[in-house]
Amino acid sequence: MKFLMYLSDACIPILLFIILSHAFMQKTKVYGAFLEGAKDGFKTVISIMPTLVGLMCAVGVLRASGFLDDAAKWIGMVIPEQIFPSELVPVAIIKMFSSSAATGLVLDIFREYGPDSMFGKIVSIMGSCTETIFYTMSVYFMAVKVRKTRWTLPGALCATAAGLAASVVLGKMI
Amino acid sequence: MDYLWGGMLILGIVYGSMTGRMAEITEAALDSSKEAVSLCITMTGVMCFWVGMMKIAQESGLLKALSNKLNPVLSFMFPDVKEEKAREYMAGNIIANLFGLGWAATPAGLKAMEELQKLNRGDKSTATKEMCAFLILNISSLQLIPVNMIAYRGQYGSADPAMIVGPGIAATAISTMTAVVFCKIAAWREVRM
Structure with missing residues (x-):
C-alpha cells in the first residue's frame, strides 16, 4: 500500500527524468523542442476553450435544474434491484457528464455505507473503469471541428455498460 | 452535437x-x-x-521507441494509420492513460486527433473510423491503478483501500475488450456497406 502510494507520487518525476536523460543521450536540443511543443499546446487549449465553456454551461444548467438527479432516480426505479442497485444509478449517470460531480456522489456513498460495504466496493470499481463520455467526446471532437461523430457514442455507451456490469458482479464477489 | x-x-x-x-x-x-x-x-x-x-x-526518438513497442496494438486497432506522428501521439496517450497520468494523456490525445484529422480524406466534419475507435478506446478507460479512488477510500477509513486494484483492472479489461470488439464490428460493417 505504502509502496503503491510512493509509486504514484514518483511516477511523474521518474517519467520526466527518463524523457530528459534519454534526450541528453541523443543530444537533442531539449529547451528548443520544449518551447516548440509548449507553443503547440497553447494553441490547442485556446482552440478548445469555447467548447469547454459551452459544454460546462449546458451540464451546469442541466444539473442545477435538478433534471440529472431526478432522471437518475427514475432510471433507478425502472431497473430491477438485482441487476443494478438503484442507490448507485446516480453515480453511473452523472459520471458520464462530470467527473467532479461523480466524485462527490462517490464520497457520499462512502460516508453513508462505508468504503468496504458492497456499495462502496462497487462504486470504487466503477470509478476505475468508466470515463466522462460526453466531456471527452466534445473536447476531442471539437478540437478538430468534427461534428458528425458516427458510432462513437454507441460504442462508448457499450463499453461503459460492460464496465458497469462488471463492477457490480465483481463488487458482489469480493 | x-x-x-x-x-x-x-x-x-x-x-x-x-x-x-x-x-x-x-x-x-x-x-x-x-x-x-x-x-x-x-x-x-x-x-x-x-x-x-x-x-x-x-x-x-523516445516516443518513437514507445510507439514501436505498442506496434502490435496500434496496427490491430488502427490498421490504416501508417503515419508516424499520429501513431506516436496515440501511443503517448495510451501509455499515459495506463499509468493514470490523465493530465499528460489529454494533450497527447488532442494532438493525436489533430494528426488523424490531417489523414481524413473525406468530409472534415465527419469522424473517420480511426477517430471513433481512438475515442471509444479512450472512454473505455485503460487505467491500471485508480490512484484517486484509493486515496478517497483511505480517507473514509477503508481497511484495505488498495483491494480494488485487481477487480478494477478486471473491470477495465472487460470494458476495453467490449470497446475493441465494438470498433472491429463497426469498422467491418462499414467496409461491407
Whole structure:
C-alpha cells in the first residue's frame, strides 16, 4: 500500500527524468523542442476553450435544474434491484457528464455505507473503469471541428455498460 | 452535437421552471462559464508543459521507441494509420492513460486527433473510423491503478483501500475488450456497406 502510494507520487518525476536523460543521450536540443511543443499546446487549449465553456454551461444548467438527479432516480426505479442497485444509478449517470460531480456522489456513498460495504466496493470499481463520455467526446471532437461523430457514442455507451456490469458482479464477489 | 447541446440547455431551463429553480439555473450558467475558463487557464499550463515534454521525447526518438513497442496494438486497432506522428501521439496517450497520468494523456490525445484529422480524406466534419475507435478506446478507460479512488477510500477509513486494484483492472479489461470488439464490428460493417 505504502509502496503503491510512493509509486504514484514518483511516477511523474521518474517519467520526466527518463524523457530528459534519454534526450541528453541523443543530444537533442531539449529547451528548443520544449518551447516548440509548449507553443503547440497553447494553441490547442485556446482552440478548445469555447467548447469547454459551452459544454460546462449546458451540464451546469442541466444539473442545477435538478433534471440529472431526478432522471437518475427514475432510471433507478425502472431497473430491477438485482441487476443494478438503484442507490448507485446516480453515480453511473452523472459520471458520464462530470467527473467532479461523480466524485462527490462517490464520497457520499462512502460516508453513508462505508468504503468496504458492497456499495462502496462497487462504486470504487466503477470509478476505475468508466470515463466522462460526453466531456471527452466534445473536447476531442471539437478540437478538430468534427461534428458528425458516427458510432462513437454507441460504442462508448457499450463499453461503459460492460464496465458497469462488471463492477457490480465483481463488487458482489469480493 | 447541435441538437445535443441545445437540447440539454432547453431541457434544463424547462425542467428548472417546473421545479422552480430559475435562480439556480442563472447562477449555474454563469458559474459554469467562469469555471470553464479557470479550468482552461489551469489546463493551458499543463498542456504547454506536457506537449513540450512530448516534443522532447519525440525529437529524441523516445516516443518513437514507445510507439514501436505498442506496434502490435496500434496496427490491430488502427490498421490504416501508417503515419508516424499520429501513431506516436496515440501511443503517448495510451501509455499515459495506463499509468493514470490523465493530465499528460489529454494533450497527447488532442494532438493525436489533430494528426488523424490531417489523414481524413473525406468530409472534415465527419469522424473517420480511426477517430471513433481512438475515442471509444479512450472512454473505455485503460487505467491500471485508480490512484484517486484509493486515496478517497483511505480517507473514509477503508481497511484495505488498495483491494480494488485487481477487480478494477478486471473491470477495465472487460470494458476495453467490449470497446475493441465494438470498433472491429463497426469498422467491418462499414467496409461491407
